[in-house]
Amino acid sequence: EPEVTQTPSHQVTQMGQEVILRCVPISNHLYFYWYRQILGQKVEFLVSFYNNEISEKSEIFDDQFSVERPDGSNFTLKIRSTKLEDSAMYFCASRAGTSGGTYNEQFFGPGTRLTVL
Amino acid sequence: GENVEQHPSTLSVQEGDSAVIKCTYSDSASNYFPWYKQELGKRPQLIIDIRSNVGEKKDQRIAVTLNKTAKHFSLHITETQPEDSAVYFCAARLMNRDDKIIFGKGTRLHILP
Numbered sequence: 001e002p003e004v005t006q007t008p009s010h011q012v013t014q015m016g017q018e019v020i021l022r023c024v025p026i027s028n029h030l031y032f033y034w035y036r037q038i039l040g041q042k043v044e045f046l047v048s049f050y051n052n053e054i055s056e057k058s059e060i061f062d063d064q065f066s067v068e069r070p071d072g073s074n075f076t077l078k079i080r081s082t083k084l085e086d087s088a089m090y091f092c093a094s095r096a097g098t099s100g101g102t103y104n105e106q107f108f109g110p111g112t113r114l115t116v117l
Numbered sequence: 118g119e120n121v122e123q124h125p126s127t128l129s130v131q132e133g134d135s136a137v138i139k140c141t142y143s144d145s146a147s148n149y150f151p152w153y154k155q156e157l158g159k160r161p162q163l164i165i166d167i168r169s170n171v172g173e174k175k176d177q178r179i180a181v182t183l184n185k186t187a188k189h190f191s192l193h194i195t196e197t198q199p200e201d202s203a204v205y206f207c208a209a210r211l212m213n214r215d216d217k218i219i220f221g222k223g224t225r226l227h228i229l230p
Binding site: 033042043048056058091106108109110111 | 161162163219222
C-alpha cells in the first residue's frame with residue numbers, strides 16, 4: 001500500500017540555522033499539508049498546498065516558514081532561521097482529489113523530529 | 118476558527134472494561150469528525166470517522182456518536198485490550214477544498230492488566 005514518506009527522521013540543528021524537511025506524498029495525490037506536534041501536545045495545522053500554491057496557513061506559519069513542491073514528487077517545508085520553540089515533530093500529509101463529491105482521507109507520513117539547540 | 122475540546126486528558130481502565138472519550142467542537146460548519154490513535158513516536162493513524170449526516174457508526178469494538186445540535190462527539194471502545202493503550206485524538210474537519218484537520222489535545226488511554 002502506498003505511503004507518505006519523510007526525510008530525515010530526525011534533524012538536529014543550531015538556533016538560527018535553516019532547515020528543510022522533505023516529504024514524498026502518495027503519487028496520485030493532489031492536496032498536501034504540514035502539521036506539527038510539540039512533544040506531549042496536540043497536532044497543529046500549519047499549511048495546506050494545492051495546485052502549486054498555498055491554500056491556507058495557520059498563525060504559526062509566519063514569514064520564517066515556506067513550502068515548495070520543487071518537482072513532481074517532493075513537498076518541502078523550510079524554516080529559515082530556527083528558534084528553540086520550533087522543536088517538534090513535523091508531519092506531512094496528502095490526500096487524493098474528491099471522488100463523487102466525497103473528500104478523501106489525509107494520509108500522514110511518519111514525521112521528522114526537529115531538535116533546535 | 119474551529120476549536121476542539123477533548124476530555125479526559127488521561128484515562129485508565131481495567132482490561133475488558135469500556136473507555137469513553139468525549140469531544141466538543143465550535144464551528145457548526147465542520148462536517149467530518151475523524152479519530153486518530155497515536156502510539157509513542159509514531160504517526161497519527163485514522164481508526165474511525167463519522168460524517169455530520171450520521172449519528173452513530175460502529176466498527177467492531179469501536180463506536181463513535183455525534184450530536185450535531187450540541188456539537189458533541191464521542192469515542193467508545195468496548196472490551197479494551199492492552200494494545201488499545203495509546204493517545205487518542207478527536208478532530209474536526211470542514212470538507213471543503215482546503216479541509217485542514219483541527220485536533221483536540223488528546224487522551225492518553227492506559228489499559229490496566
